[in-house]
Amino acid sequence: MVRTPLTPEERLRGERLGALLRAARGERSMAAVAASAGISAETLRKIETGRAPTPAFFTVAALAGALGLSMDEILGRCAPEPVAAPVAAPAPVRAAVPAAAPAAVSAAMPLIA
Numbered sequence: 268m269v270r271t272p273l274t275p276e277e278r279l280r281g282e283r284l285g286a287l288l289r290a291a292r293g294e295r296s297m298a299a300v301a302a303s304a305g306i307s308a309e310t311l312r313k314i315e316t317g318r319a320p321t322p323a324f325f326t327v328a329a330l331a332g333a334l335g336l337s338m339d340e341i342l343g344r345c346a347p348e349p350v351a352a353p354v355a356a357p358a359p360v361r362a363a364v365p366a367a368a369p370a371a372v373s374a375a376m377p378l379i380a
Contacts, residue, residue, distance in 0.1 A: 281320020
C-alpha cells in the first residue's frame with residue numbers, strides 16, 4: 268500500500284501535537300504515560316518526536332485522558348493557524364441611473380391612471 272506524502276501543514280500539526288504531549292507529560296516517564304494510555308512507549312516516542320505526525324484518533328484520545336488534557340484543548344493548540352482571507356478588490360462604481368425616463372420611453376408608454 269502506498270501512502271501519500273504528508274503536507275507541510277500535517278507535519279507542523281504533528282510537531283505541535285508532540286510538543287504539547289511532551290509538555291503535558293512533564294516529569295513523568297514516557298513508559299508510565301504510555302502504559303496509562305494503553306500504548307507502547309515507542310509509539311509515544313514517535314508521536315512526541317514527530318515521526319508519527321498523524322496518530323489514530325483513539326491513540327490521541329487515550330493520551331489526552333492519561334495526561335489530563337481535553338480533546339478541545341489538543342485541537343485548539345495543534346490546529347493550523349487560520350490563514351487570512353485575501354482582500355477582495357472593491358466593486359466597480361456603476362453610473363447613476365437617471366431620475367427621469369428618457370422622453371422616447373415616456374411617449375411610448377402612457378401613464379395609467
